[in-house]
Amino acid sequence: MxxxxxxxxxxxxxxxxxxxxxxxxxxxxxxxxxxxxxxxxxxxxxxxxxxxxxxxxxxxxxxxxxxxxxxxxxxxxxxxxxxxxxxxxxxxxxxxxxxxxxxxxxxxxxxxxxxxxxxxxxxxxxxxxxxxxxxxxxxxxxxxxxxxxxxxxxxxxxxxxMVKTPAEIACIRHICRIASDAYEALPPKLEIGMTEREAARRLRIDIAERGADATPFLPAISGPGGVAQIVCGPGDRELRDGDILFFDTGSTFAGYFCDFDRNYAIGRASDEVRRAHEAVWDATEAGIAAAVPGATTDDVWQAMARVLEAAGSVGNNVGRLGHGVGLQLTEPPSNRPGDGTVIREGMVLTIEPGMAYAPDRMIVHEENVAITADRAELLTARAPRELPVIR
Amino acid sequence: MxxxxxxxxxxxxxxxxxxxxxxxxxxxxxxxxxxxxxxxxxxxxxxxxxxxxxxxxxxxxxxxxxxxxxxxxxxxxxxxxxxxxxxxxxxxxxxxxxxxxxxxxxxxxxxxxxxxxxxxxxxxxxxxxxxxxxxxxxxxxxxxxxxxxxxxxxxxxxxxxMVKTPAEIACIRHICRIASDAYEALPPKLEIGMTEREAARRLRIDIAERGADATPFLPAISGPGGVAQIVCGPGDRELRDGDILFFDTGSTFAGYFCDFDRNYAIGRASDEVRRAHEAVWDATEAGIAAAVPGATTDDVWQAMARVLEAAGSVGNNVGRLGHGVGLQLTEPPSNRPGDGTVIREGMVLTIEPGMAYAPDRMIVHEENVAITADRAELLTARAPRELPVIR
Missing domain, CATH: 3.40.350.10 (Creatinase/prolidase N-terminal domain)
Known part of the structure; x- marks a missing residue:
């Protein structure tokens, strides 16, 4: 399809x-x-x-x-x-x-x-x-x-x-749409006891069937109540009740990447992890709102960091809260203090807040936006604020 | 499966x-x-x-x-x-x-x-x-x-x-088996009028379903009676009666690559292209026979070049007739004059003769072998000598 x-x-x-x-x-x-x-x-x-x-x-x-x-x-x-x-x-x-x-x-x-x-x-x-x-x-x-x-x-x-042409943005929008559709269709394909590797394989095949050219990046990582890291995997761990299952994908169309993630709870979700999920979702909203022409990448970072800190974040190991995306999975600029890039129309950015709410329990969200004359336009289908639970 | x-x-x-x-x-x-x-x-x-x-x-x-x-x-x-x-x-x-x-x-x-x-x-x-x-x-x-x-x-x-361990060779053997099975199952999935891109997508999905981790390299290239190049594609060209359809894949298992190709005729094959296919197949046999411990990569090249020249090759643009494969799609050594690498037990090589039999009409074969104590052992399911025709 x-x-x-x-x-x-x-x-x-x-x-x-x-x-x-x-x-x-x-x-x-x-x-x-x-x-x-x-x-x-x-x-x-x-x-x-x-x-x-x-x-x-x-x-x-x-x-x-x-x-x-x-x-x-x-x-x-x-x-x-x-x-x-x-x-x-x-x-x-x-x-x-x-x-x-x-x-x-x-x-x-x-x-x-x-x-x-x-x-x-x-x-x-x-x-x-x-x-x-x-x-x-x-x-x-x-x-x-x-x-x-x-x-x-x-x-x-x-x-x-860093500033994309309309033709480039059209390609990124298309691959974002393909991956959004695949993420949405994923829950019925997953079940308790399946390995991360098999879960990743099912998503990979669906993304190919929907018309992506390649999927160079597709980690699937699980852990009880959250994950310790977001860049390596899938492994052979079997999904268990109470897990968070984290997916990310950099798939391509005509050479252009999407780069965004999704989180699913397996079986059930504790109140603590639900609250963390919602806080990171709110931080994403703040990041999207802050990514307007004339603002800097520092401002975008600050808007997200404020929400994460208020929610009790104990930091994360990523080193920034989003970046450019285009012909590569990650490109300049970086949403981090000191980056200082002025945001301009035509940029395509990931808005990627993450927080550890306990040791080795990290929740990271990510959406992709294109900067228009006056705002950040979502290229991805926005993740739900409420953590989806796969039963 | x-x-x-x-x-x-x-x-x-x-x-x-x-x-x-x-x-x-x-x-x-x-x-x-x-x-x-x-x-x-x-x-x-x-x-x-x-x-x-x-x-x-x-x-x-x-x-x-x-x-x-x-x-x-x-x-x-x-x-x-x-x-x-x-x-x-x-x-x-x-x-x-x-x-x-x-x-x-x-x-x-x-x-x-x-x-x-x-x-x-x-x-x-x-x-x-x-x-x-x-x-x-x-x-x-x-x-x-x-x-x-x-x-x-x-x-x-x-x-x-360059010299692989038994554990490394086991991974290469496995991905060669997966891709061999996928190539064998491919003909019924193809038909005249399909684009190269769609043909490549079907092979890509089947390789994933059979258990490959990733497919970083999968060109699909077609042309009347042969192809002009073997490294770029797929494109949007539609398969036509009388075409040669060339596939190659570097897929991976646990980080280890296979790298071998297959050729199919669409609808029918001229006597000329059948003869070229058989000559390149014979050259592959000669290359496999020559790849023994103590021989050099120059010897392996020479064994293949002799068969290709006798068959009327007008050269090709690849620059060599095979290479090492392992954690990368291509690794040293190169089967070419002057390379001078002595072949040793544990090496894994591609045997890759190719010839242009007319301008822009090239036929290239490729198999992967592991060098044992006394011979080259095929890791791939040997291509048929007779060009397969998809009707």
């Missing part, structure tokens, strides 16, 4: 032309002659190139974005037929894998050919970025680019990617 | 103690006082730590392996409860994300505390490795480790990981 009306998954060239124009303006402000991109989300953002082959770490792939020109793909031969179907016109390739020189000479030549104005090239060196090429090859490349300084391109890249 | 008899997915501590003893011997030969690990497969290899949360790039995770001691985990607070369930006893953590110092001071202190004998620390800098931490943080760390040289740890890591 696929969820209704998927949006167009193939963006037209004009979508990428607009992204590039905006990226160029940002690059100019950051004084970058070029950006060097190596990772799946960054390459996809500028080219539209879609592949599961990134799963193989053997071959590096490169895209160079010159300040005043279109992207140049420098890629293994194996990827040329598919890259040729994107809007990228300048494709250069080599017969990878060639450990002796896996594209480095070709890449150095491509970068050296870019017009010089600032003498600086941005690479994926900083915040929430990892470079998808051997570091030794990167250091070799840096030496070869004589007269060009290689600097951190992360601030420019995140400035571009 | 889960495939029968899954092996034990939770390895006992003795499995990791043996891996560590072997790794220590290799580190000694490579003159390393410690290894610094940051990536999911390397961390899992030494600790058993299992999480889908690696999908979030926000927080770095570190494991330090001292030459004469047990692994030290230096990780975000959010991961402590789960790491505490592994055999790792020394766990140090910080409240990530903290962009100002995301674990670097804590990590530098852990490395500085390791006994010095060679003055060298190996990191994931080289072949088929990417460092999962911001490069700027790595460069800061390198400066802080005064008196310690940070060198490429990739040769030591691959030397260890």
């Amino acid at each position: 696929p969820s209704p009306q998927p949006p167009e998954r193939h963006f037209p060239a004009v979508e990428f032309e607009r992204r590039l124009a905006r990226l160029h303006a940002i690059m100019r402000a950051h004084r970058l002659d070029a950006l060097l991109l190596t990772t799946p989300p960054n390459v996809r953002y500028v080219t539209g190139f879609d592949s599961q082959f990134w799963e193989s770490p053997t071959r590096p792939w490169f895209v160079v974005v010159p300040l005043d020109g279109a992207p140049i793909a420098v890629i293994p031969d194996i990827g040329v037929p598919e890259m040729a179907r994107t809007w990228v016109a300048d494709i250069r390739s080599w017969p990878a894998p060639v450990p002796e020189d896996d594209g480095i000479s070709l890449l150095a030549a491509a970068i050296a050919g870019v017009a010089r104005r600032f003498g600086r090239v941005g690479a994926e060196l900083g915040r929430e970025m990892t470079l998808r090429m051997p570091v030794l090859d990167f250091l070799t490349l840096r030496e070869r680019l004589r007269g060009l300084e290689v600097v951190d391109g992360a601030p420019a890249i995140w400035e571009a990617r | 889960p495939s029968p008899q899954p092996p034990e997915r939770h390895f006992p501590a003795v499995e990791f103690e043996r891996r560590l003893a072997r790794l220590h011997a290799i580190m000694r030969a490579h003159r390393l006082d410690a290894l610094l690990l940051t990536t999911p497969p390397n961390v899992r290899y030494v600790t058993g730590f299992d999480s889908q949360f690696w999908e979030s790039p926000t927080r770095p995770w570190f494991v330090v392996v001292p030459l004469d001691g047990a692994p030290i985990a230096v990780i975000p607070d959010i991961g402590v409860p789960e790491m505490a369930r592994t055999w790792v006893a020394d766990i140090r953590s910080w409240p990530a994300p903290v962009p100002e110092d995301d674990g670097i001071s804590l990590l530098a202190a852990a490395i500085a505390g390791v006994a010095r004998r060679f003055g060298r620390v190996g990191a994931e800098l080289g072949r088929e490795m990417t460092l999962r931490m911001p490069v700027l943080d790595f460069l800061t760390l390198r400066e802080r480790l005064r008196g310690l040289e940070v060198v490429d740890g990739a040769p030591a890591i691959w030397e260890a990981r």
